[in-house]
Amino acid sequence: MLIGIDLGTTNSAVALWQNNEDGGEAVLVPNALGAALTPSAVSVLPDGNTLVGAAALERVGLKDGATATSFKRLMGTDRKQKLGKKEFSAEELSALVLMSLRDDVTAHTGTRPTEAVITVPAYFNDRQRKATRRAGELAGLTVRRLINEPTAAALAFGLQDKEEREPFLVFDLGGGTFDVSIVEMFEGIVEVRASAGDNRLGGDDFNSAIATAVRGRLDPDGLLGKIDERRAEALLLQAAERTKRGLSDGQDAEFALTVEGARLSTTVTASEFEAQAEGLIRRLRDPVVRALRDSQIDAASLSEVVLVGGATRMPLVRKAITRLFGRFPNSSVHPDHAVALGAAIQGGLIARDSGLEEIRITDVCPFTLGIETAEHSARGTVQQGLFSPIIERNTPVPVSRSGVFSTMGDGQKQIEVKIYQGEAREVSGNVHLGQLKVPVPPRPAGEVAIDVRFSYDSSGLLEVDVEVPLTGAKHNLVIIDEEDRKAASDLESRRKALAALKHHPREEATNQMLLARAERCYEEFLGDVRAVVGDRTRMFVTALDSQDPRRIADAAADLSGLLDMLEANPPL
Ligand code: ADP
Ligand code: MG
Numbered sequence: 001m002l003i004g005i006d007l008g009t010t011n012s013a014v015a016l017w018q019n020n021e022d023g024g025e026a027v028l029v030p031n032a033l034g035a036a037l038t039p040s041a042v043s044v045l046p047d048g049n050t051l052v053g054a055a056a057l058e059r060v061g062l063k064d065g066a067t068a069t070s071f072k073r074l075m076g077t078d079r080k081q082k083l084g085k086k087e088f089s090a091e092e093l094s095a096l097v098l099m100s101l102r103d104d105v106t107a108h109t110g111t112r113p114t115e116a117v118i119t120v121p122a123y124f125n126d127r128q129r130k131a132t133r134r135a136g137e138l139a140g141l142t143v144r145r146l147i148n149e150p151t152a153a154a155l156a157f158g159l160q161d162k163e164e165r166e167p168f169l170v171f172d173l174g175g176g177t178f179d180v181s182i183v184e185m186f187e188g189i190v191e192v193r194a195s196a197g198d199n200r201l202g203g204d205d206f207n208s209a210i211a212t213a214v215r216g217r218l219d220p221d222g223l224l225g226k227i228d229e230r231r232a233e234a235l236l237l238q239a240a241e242r243t244k245r246g247l248s249d250g251q252d253a254e255f256a257l258t259v260e261g262a263r264l265s266t267t268v269t270a271s272e273f274e275a276q277a278e279g280l281i282r283r284l285r286d287p288v289v290r291a292l293r294d295s296q297i298d299a300a301s302l303s304e305v306v307l308v309g310g311a312t313r314m315p316l317v318r319k320a321i322t323r324l325f326g327r328f329p330n331s332s333v334h335p336d337h338a339v340a341l342g343a344a345i346q347g348g349l350i351a352r353d354s355g356l357e358e359i360r361i362t363d364v365c366p367f368t369l370g371i372e373t374a375e376h377s378a379r380g381t382v383q384q385g386l387f388s389p390i391i392e393r394n395t396p397v398p399v400s401r402s403g404v405f406s407t408m409g410d411g412q413k414q415i416e417v418k419i420y421q422g423e424a425r426e427v428s429g430n431v432h433l434g435q436l437k438v439p440v441p442p443r444p445a446g447e448v449a450i451d452v453r454f455s456y457d458s459s460g461l462l463e464v465d466v467e468v469p470l471t472g473a474k475h476n477l478v479i480i481d482e483e484d485r486k487a488a489s490d491l492e493s494r495r496k497a498l499a500a501l502k503h504h505p506r507e508e509a510t511n512q513m514l515l516a517r518a519e520r521c522y523e524e525f526l527g528d529v530r531a532v533v534g535d536r537t538r539m540f541v542t543a544l545d546s547q548d549p550r551r552i553a554d555a556a557a558d559l560s561g562l563l564d565m566l567e568a569n570p571p572l
Pocket of ligand 1 (some may be wrong): 310312
């Protein structure tokens with residue numbers, strides 16, 4: 001079975017293509033808690049068991065939370081995060097999320113999926129894409145294709161209306177990344193004309209803005225300064241998230257949290273939020289302008305502006321978009337579901353489901369690919385380390401382009417072709433992908449030319465062909481960088497190590513969620529209240545140990561009743 005996965009920074013989701021009498025449709029698969037979105041959070045419990053999703057997210061603020069979030073931002077890097085006794089890379093944490101989604105599909109359909117289409121931000125570079133692919137493999141899934149998130153969203157929207165050839169813009173503001181794409185659909189062809197973005201901008205930043213705004217007045221007695229700094233930060237950000245959602249539905253919202261038994265609270269108004277978020281709102285403009293310019297489409301000829309990503313639910317974001325484009329955006333597909341649905345549609349295409357009309361996707365190469373060159377400056381010196389693009393950013397793929405380069409020195413015996421990806425003028429600012437030594441016959445400077453051809457397809461493989469016309473010699477390189485080879489070689493042992501981790505049984509998800517919430521409350525309150533929370537929690541744990549479903553249900557009802565009451569009316 002082939003599934004479609006939106007592996008998000010904040011939330012992930014999984015969807016399936018289902019055939020029916022009208023052809024077919026993509027449907028989301030709920031997780032063990034019945035929700036369509038699974039927070040991309042991983043926790044390791046003191047007993048070594050791992051938790052994924054909402055229960056893991058509950059543990060973020062705990063003293064001993066051992067929880068990782070937003071690790072997608074570290075994809076493609078070597079950074080490891082220590083959870084409990086073990087260290088995890090972003091790739092491995094992502095694999096744990098993918099395993100959890102895979103298990104949700106297994107539980108829902110009775111069949112274990114073996115293949116997946118996974119989405120990535122349009123702005124992901126080669127290294128980040130490969131890391132995502134490996135995460136899928138670590139989770140035991142064959143990754144049939146990686147597609148850009150905006151492309152997936154376009155597919156989700158496209159099946160509803162695809163009559164005319166009119167470009168539209170996908171505006172995707174998630175928890176941690178911002179992507180803008182200009183897409184065209186015509187007679188079954190989806191073409192991404194341009195994409196741009198900011199992979200450091202998202203809903204999380206709006207939470208930080210709220211936390212910063214209230215910090216000065218929230219805590220006159222400095223209670224937050226008395227607890228662990230990281231925990232204080234987590235509590236503030238969790239409270240800010242609630243406030244932000246409140247502000248999506250009303251003119252003001254409470255900002256409240258409980259620390260050391262005391263309740264701290266204040267009110268945030270929409271206009272205060274707007275003033276605080278002004279800098280973030282301003283940053284939304286640049287990628288839009290760049291995408292329009294790269295595609296040579298002006299805002300007026302866009303047929304629509306499509307909203308994707310949970311953060312586009314903020315009224316101030318919608319207002320900014322309306323102002324930017326001079327029209328109201330379209331959010332007819334649920335902004336948080338579009339990407340996963342699109343991935344499932346793509347999965348359906350790959351599986352050549354009969355229910356689906358033929359749709360092809362034309363993607364673009366999201367970054368510029370080129371080689372290092374040197375140049376004689378006006379003063380007669382040689383400037384080294386310059387970047388010469390061969391395939392420009394936003395060129396539709398598959399693509400094959402070539403450039404001609406010649407020797408710089410007299411009697412030069414070889415040309416070193418160093419391949420880079422990026423947008424900087426000097427190669428030092430770009431990502432080095434590989435190199436190739438090409439022997440050439442010694443001649444006076446500038447008399448030997450080489451032809452360098454780059455071929456790039458949507459699977460992300462770059463093929464480099466170099467020809468020396470003078471001798472007819474040909475050289476070829478398929479780019480798989482060193483790091484990648486290293487990572488691939490120990491893939492099998494890493495997969496085994498992950499598979500050996502104990503996962504919390506799926507059917508216990510609700511109980512784990514309750515337990516995490518109880519632990520959070522225990523840490524938030526003091527004195528008698530804390531003792532009562534502790535007692536009821538112990539009773540619940542004893543009930544869990546008994547494995548008697550009725551006892552467990554009773555203790556769970558008791559505990560959640562108590563927590564509901566405490567959270568609604570915290571004792572002062
Ligand atoms: P990602 O693609 O990064 O995984 P999502 O598309 O799921 O993210 O969006 C997550 C972001 O959306 C979070 O920052 C979350 O706070 C925000 N969000 C979700 N619902 C709302 C809402 N009702 N109001 C404001 N922001 C919201
Ligand atoms: Mg997203």
